[in-house]
Amino acid sequence: MGNAAATPVLSARGLRKEYGKGEGLVRAVGGVDLDVGAGETVAIMGPSGCGKSTLLHLLGGLDRPSGGEVLLNGRRIDNTSENALARMRRTDVSYVFQSFHLMEELTAVENVELSALLAGRSPQAARRRAEELLDRLGLVGRSRFLPSALSGGQRQRVAVARALSNEPLVVLADEPTGNLDSAATLDVLHLFKDLHESGQTLVIVTHDARIAATADRMFSMRDGVLVDETRPTGAPGRLGALIGLED
């Protein structure tokens, strides 16, 4: 299953991930082909345990595939070293997690600047960029707050700001609204819509139809394989209005 985007930024070919052996073999991802073009938003939907998160981990080099290839900007990343993958995650690929995964002891701005510091930016530049992103994402006045003092939606905004701090080629989001209430979910929906419109390449794993509806293409996943592809982008206005994103 795949779609030949004009210039694929991220590609998967026959991607597989298996755990165990013999009768205990579990096929989490069973041969996925996928192309994600620059500036495109791709949503992957499916029930719990279908392999969505594993696929996302494979695409971002957090996990090693059992077979197949992953290419970022035409360069294979599935067979590169851990160090090379780490350097890639600093600048080319970043994650937004369902559980936010913020450092509890760091303030919002310190969490956001961490990625930039790991990438070797100067403390001043990292802080400046973090402050800009927090302002842009509507967290003015919250930058010195610890995560425990922020709402769920605000924490996810901090996590998104952190993901954007190094201006990555691709942002991979794993159930970004999974831990949020309705109001916070709407908040994050707006945020992803903005990202989409700004030309950020996004791959979103979700089982929330509303967030999937913001994507250019939407895939359904069952038992480790992509079984269906739809293009909600044909009627963005209607879908946007439907989910309350249109003004």
Next chain:
Amino acid sequence: MGRILLVIRLARRDLLRRRTEAALLLIAILAATTTLTLGLVLRDAAGDPYESTRAAAKGPDVVANVQSAGLDRLENLVTAAGVTEHSGPYPVEAAKLQTSGTTSDVQVVGRDTASVSVDQPKVIRGSWVGDGGVVVEAAFADAIDVHVGDSVTLDGRSFKVVGEAVTAAMPPYPGSSCLVAAGCVNGAVVDDGKAPPGLLHNPGLVWLTQADVRSLTSDPASLSYVLNLKLADPAQTQVFVDANQGDRGRPLPMQSWQDILNDATELARDSQILLLLGAWLLGLLAVAGLSVLVGGRMADQTRRVGLLKAVGGTPGLVAAVLLAEYLLVAVVAAAAGLVIGALTAPLLTESSAGLVGSAGAASLTWSTVGLVTAVALGVAVVATAVPAVRGARSSTVGALADAARPPQRTGWLIAVSAHLPVPLLLALRVAARRPRRVALGVAGIAVTVSGIYVLLVLNAFLGDQPGTGVYTEAQVAVLRHALLVWTVVLLTLAAVNAVVMTWTTVLDNRHATALARALGATPWETTVALAAAQVLPALLGAVLGAFPGGFLLFATINTITGGDGGKATLPAPWQLIALVSATVLAVTALTAVPAHLGGRRPVTAAL
């Protein structure tokens, strides 16, 4: 019965599930119980060695000696008021003892072959005197390296060593009292030709039969005599000495048992200081290690309590499971600690016995067994109580949701770390998350380095000893051996602590490390960070331990023991720098493996 089986099964499963943690917990409690066992056994063995020797060897209350011309004065003493029993007078002769390659001055005392009720030297190896057989005082035998069955010559005449014995009538070699007319000198011997002829240098003590002693000399007038007295009131020996010493203007040389005790325990005090010093330091280290380990397990235990309650376990059941788990480890650690301590102690008490001339051997007493077991079980209960109470008080949902203890925020350290390279940035933040653990790590290393500082001082002191007469070369070797044992135990426990702290840090930072990896930190950077989070506090601890820690510890020991620190050679600056560097290198090496394992854990599993 079913509930008991369930409790045991759950406890066993949890221990097996966390084998590394269980092993580290066992080692930490084992180190504490072994140390405690050693300390208690050695305290019993070396606590009052002169008293035990005095009891074993039927020590006299007063020892008097004269030249042959004054023998009647000794005989008068036998009937003096207050005397209840006596042995002697026995003839004493100065002689040269030759073994293979060495010649020593000795005082040879002639004794009966039959046992007597006052000053019957306690034979610790071999048998008592017989014709042609010589018994050598134990500390002297150690010093000149003679053993039962060896042949020696006394003034050219051959004797067979039939036994080694200790006595309470004279301080052990090389502090022997002088009984012979020629006089004796103990300590460094300067052969400047001015010494009186016949003067004995560091004389040892040997026993022969009276007939053999008399046969050593052709001039009976050259013999001296010694008399051992038992008084009705041993506390009044000084009164007895004063009343019976000064007749006819020539004081009769007499030594009270208190005088001998003072001379004998000078050595005993030194050995005790050495032994107890190690026990103090090891105890402190054990506490630091256990605190970290138990603290690290608490978060896991709280979650486990929630799980057990969720499947229907009552608070009593979950407390029993937790308690059973720790009790199992504690009982094993106590038993192993007692065995190891009891097996190791003779290594040290043997040297202590040689030093003080004590026949007392190290052995386990019921009080030692009870105390060590109680401490081990106490650790188990303390470690269990907090999570059990916390679990019982919290709701099931709350306990289930209880994440690992929230990390602490140290703002200034986070700000400073932003200016550092990535590994140090992460290391400082790892350390800043658990300041109490860092403090324990610093304290543990400081205690270790302080101990090594003191050991260096003692080693330098011992290095100066041969020739000063305070210790013989053999005794210095024995003391050095004891120092080596303590050093090995101290460093072993410190090493265990370093590994425990690193592993606890690795487990505690699983999520933070994985997140750093997900954000772009390389495995090498996270590995270095986890190791550096231990090494940086170790550097601080090593510096504090070298100065002022070591100096303060040495000063404290001197204050407590009344020692003269002015005589000590303190470590040179280069030694302190080497000590700090070696400590940092050792901690780096010890933390490398657990840090490597922690830094390379799969990211997705932790997230």
